[in-house]
Amino acid sequence: MVENQDMSVQEAAAIAANARTRARKELVISAPVVYMAWGLVWLAGYGAMWLSVRGQHPYRGPSGVSIAAVFVLAGFAVAAVLVLVHRATAGVGGQSARYRRIIVASWAIGYLILLVVQAAIGGSVSARTLAFVGLAGPLVLAGLIYILASILGRDRPALVLGAWLVIVGTSCTWLAPPAVLATCALAGGGAFLLIAVIEAGLGAHAS
Amino acid sequence: MVTLATLRDGDDLSFPRLQELLGLTPGNLITHLRKLEDAGYVTTAKSGSGVASRTSVSLSQHGRKALDTYMAVLRQLLDSASTNGASPHSRAWQARTESARPCSRIPGRED
Numbered sequence: 001m002v003e004n005q006d007m008s009v010q011e012a013a014a015i016a017a018n019a020r021t022r023a024r025k026e027l028v029i030s031a032p033v034v035y036m037a038w039g040l041v042w043l044a045g046y047g048a049m050w051l052s053v054r055g056q057h058p059y060r061g062p063s064g065v066s067i068a069a070v071f072v073l074a075g076f077a078v079a080a081v082l083v084l085v086h087r088a089t090a091g092v093g094g095q096s097a098r099y100r101r102i103i104v105a106s107w108a109i110g111y112l113i114l115l116v117v118q119a120a121i122g123g124s125v126s127a128r129t130l131a132f133v134g135l136a137g138p139l140v141l142a143g144l145i146y147i148l149a150s151i152l153g154r155d156r157p158a159l160v161l162g163a164w165l166v167i168v169g170t171s172c173t174w175l176a177p178p179a180v181l182a183t184c185a186l187a188g189g190g191a192f193l194l195i196a197v198i199e200a201g202l203g204a205h206a207s
Numbered sequence: 208m209v210t211l212a213t214l215r216d217g218d219d220l221s222f223p224r225l226q227e228l229l230g231l232t233p234g235n236l237i238t239h240l241r242k243l244e245d246a247g248y249v250t251t252a253k254s255g256s257g258v259a260s261r262t263s264v265s266l267s268q269h270g271r272k273a274l275d276t277y278m279a280v281l282r283q284l285l286d287s288a289s290t291n292g293a294s295p296h297s298r299a300w301q302a303r304t305e306s307a308r309p310c311s312r313i314p315g316r317e318d
Contacts, residue, residue, distance in 0.1 A: 009284045016209050016278065023213035026228055027220075091224025093263055095217030153215075 029088040031157070032203065034081050035196035041077040042139075043189030045070035049135075050181035059127060059177050099152040106148060110141045131177035139188045140169030157202075161195045208248060208274045211266040219252065219265035240264060248273055 048069045049062035089100070114137045122130065143165030150159035168187040172180040210228055214220060220228075226236050243249040248270030253262050266274070 009281060009288060013281050013285055016281065019209040020213070023210040023228065027210075027213045091221035092214065092218055093221065093261075094214075094219045094265065096215055097218075 027088055027092065029085055032196045032200035033084060035161075035192050035199060037077045037080050039189050039192030039196055041070075041073045041189070042192055043185050045073050046135075046181050046185035046189060050178060050185055053178045053181060056178070059131070061127075061131070061177075062181070096153075099149075102152065103145065103149050106145050107141075110145065111138070114138065114141060128177060131180055132172055135177065135180045136169045136172035136184060139165050139172075139184050142188075143167075143169060157195050157199055161191055164191050208243065208266060208270060211249065211264065212271060212274055214265070216268075216271075219263035222251075222262040222264060225264055243270070246270075246273075 048066040052063035052066040053059060053061065085100070089097070114133070118130070118134050118137070121133065143162045146158045146162030146165065148162075149155065150157075150162055165188060168183060168191070172183055175183060210225065211220060222233075222236070226233060229236065231239070240249060240251060244251060248267060249264055250267050251262060251264050253260060255261050
């Protein structure tokens with residue numbers, strides 16, 4: 001390291017800019033990539049299930065293949081997001097780490113509750129109600145988690161997305177199961193993709 | 208300091224990760240951090256013991272304000288230099304911004 005008292009303004013500014021760019025690249029979780037990954041999963045997953053129930057009379061539910069596809073897609077998305085998050089957050093402690101643990105726990109507990117409720121009401125409610133809980137339930141849960149994350153992280157796009165997902169999910173109460181799938185795919189998955197584009201634009205503008 | 212400023216308020220960065228990001232040797236980084244800590248710009252904390260011990264570094268509020276001031280001054284100087292076409296290589300500039308230049312004392316590096 002060479003002592004350089006004669007550093008020019010441009011040199012100082014360049015050092016600061018380079019350090020900032022590098023730090024943001026290494027330490028900031030890429031929100032557009034995360035939203036894009038989830039958007040594609042929701043769009044393709046719900047879309048595949050919708051395709052499998054089109055023309056079903058009476059409604060029997062999504063095919064095993066489409067459900068398996070959802071799990072595979074979700075598995076890839078979870079793995080990709082975990083890698084991204086781990087890279088950005090390695091060595092970072094403090095408040096963000098605590099909030100991340102809260103969010104992960106909320107996801108896990110939320111899905112567990114959803115599965116338990118589905119199993120509990122399985123034989124005693126209409127196919128439409130069961131479809132709402134099983135199909136739109138994850139969307140509503142995702143919305144609530146994003147609202148929680150937005151409160152913890154003071155993240156406005158996440159608040160907007162979360163509120164939208166809750167509205168879309170709960171409005172599925174009035175829809176038939178195939179329409180629930182189509183709505184979740186387009187309005188749910190589409191919202192993630194739109195937020196990804198907006199976040200990418202905001203990030204480009206900020207830099 | 209620019210690297211630490213990327214973190215949110217309330218977050219800290221482990222010493223090894225900071226070292227990796229800055230590409231400094233441990234000795235160099237400790238020297239820089241000591242100066243910044245003496246100036247009140249960063250805080251270091253040690254937790255755990257033995258193999259599980261962890262040294263973390265975070266930017267203080269004072270450090271964040273000082274960095275913001277420094278960056279604002281840099282921007283002003285760059286703007287005026289591009290407007291006037293004048294060379295910024297002046298001791299007068301250095302003297303004027305001395306108090307708002309927490310990072311320039313660190314030779315050639317932004318922590």
